[in-house]
Amino acid sequence: AQKVTQAQTEISVVEKEDVTLDCVYETRDTTYYLFWYKQPPSGELVFLIRRNSFDEQNEISGRYSWNFQKSTSSFNFTITASQVVDSAVYFCALRSNFGNEKLTFGTGTRLTIIP
Amino acid sequence: DVKVTQSSRYLVKRTGEKVFLECVQDMDHENMFWYRQDPGLGLRLIYFSYDVKMKEKGDIPEGYSVSREKKERFSLILESASTNQTSMYLCASTPGQGMVFSEQYFGPGTRLTVT
Numbered sequence: 001a002q003k004v005t006q007a008q009t010e011i012s013v014v015e016k017e018d019v020t021l022d023c024v025y026e027t028r029d030t031t032y033y034l035f036w037y038k039q040p041p042s043g044e045l046v047f048l049i050r051r052n053s054f055d056e057q058n059e060i061s062g063r064y065s066w067n068f069q070k071s072t073s074s075f076n077f078t079i080t081a082s083q084v085v086d087s088a089v090y091f092c093a094l095r096s097n098f099g100n101e102k103l104t105f106g107t108g109t110r111l112t113i114i115p
Numbered sequence: 116d117v118k119v120t121q122s123s124r125y126l127v128k129r130t131g132e133k134v135f136l137e138c139v140q141d142m143d144h145e146n147m148f149w150y151r152q153d154p155g156l157g158l159r160l161i162y163f164s165y166d167v168k169m170k171e172k173g174d175i176p177e178g179y180s181v182s183r184e185k186k187e188r189f190s191l192i193l194e195s196a197s198t199n200q201t202s203m204y205l206c207a208s209t210p211g212q213g214m215v216f217s218e219q220y221f222g223p224g225t226r227l228t229v230t
Contacts, residue, residue: 009155035218043124045205045221091157101146101165101209102173103219107157 002027004094006106013082014114021077021109023092029053031097034068034075039089039108051075052097079111087113118142119222121206127228134193136225138206145211147189148219149173149181152203164189165211196229203227 003026013019025034036048049059051068059066063080079086089110093103122137138147146165150158150173160173162181170181178200182190189208193200203226207219 006157037221043203043224043226045207047218047220050218101211101217101219102148102160102163103158105150105158107155 002029002094002096002104004092004104004106006090006092006109008109009107010110010112012112012114015084016081018078018080019082019111021079021090021092021111023075023077023106025073025075025092025094027094027096029096033095033097035093035095035103036066036075036077037091037093039091041088045091048077082113084113084115087111119206119208119220121204121222121225123225124223125226125228127230128193128196129230130197132193132196132229134196134227134229136191136193136204136206136227138189138191138208138222139187140189140208140220141187142208142210142220143186144208144220145186146209147183148207148209149179149189149191150205150207151175152205152224158205161191196227198229201227201229 005024032053034051037045039045065078067076089108091108092106095103119140128134148163149161152158159175161179164170164183180192203224205224206222209217
């Protein structure tokens with residue numbers, strides 16, 4: 001069975017601080033994909049990044065960066081110099097490379113950036 | 116851009132009513148999904164479909180059914196709505212067609228309240 005754990009239910013930081021959102025996953029598959037989605041107050045999930053299990057390179061996109069470590073089954077997300085617009089619920093998700101394309105989601109982390 | 120639309124943003128129904136939630140995607144995607152989102156539980160898969168008239172149960176199918184008569188449309192049906200089905204419902208789609216690496220594209224969600 002697959003499982004994604006986001007232990008941080010809510011985080012609040014002051015604007016311009018850096019913040020890291022944790023994601024730990026469990027799977028028996030050797031090939032899988034990991035995702036991060038952002039859900040702003042409007043409700044629609046916005047895709048942020050996809051990473052496959054063979055690619056452990058860290059990814060940076062502007063103020064966003066992701067650290068994928070297979071050894072600890074973690075796929076953490078860091079926002080540098082946070083802004084109020086980053087306030088949202090963030091979901092980490094896992095998908096097997098086999099069978100159907102079902103996503104297993106974590107329970108989400110609500111991030112609040114305080115101006 | 117892929118567009119996934121849902122028939123209503125907000126819906127209020129009475130216990131025992133039959134409820135239809137409609138989802139339409141405009142990118143000829145093969146796979147479509149219905150999730151419900153509840154605080155502290157993240158997104159949970161109700162049903163998904165990988166082709167017209169094909170459907171598979173997700174993690175929490177009880178109390179729900181689905182219909183996919185056309186490729187672009189995937190309907191979620193609550194045969195007899197109950198208060199514990201009050202939730203946010205999210206529809207998603209993926210290309211399928213061998214593109215196993217694709218992210219899921221989400222609609223804006225329908226917030227259903229059953230009184």
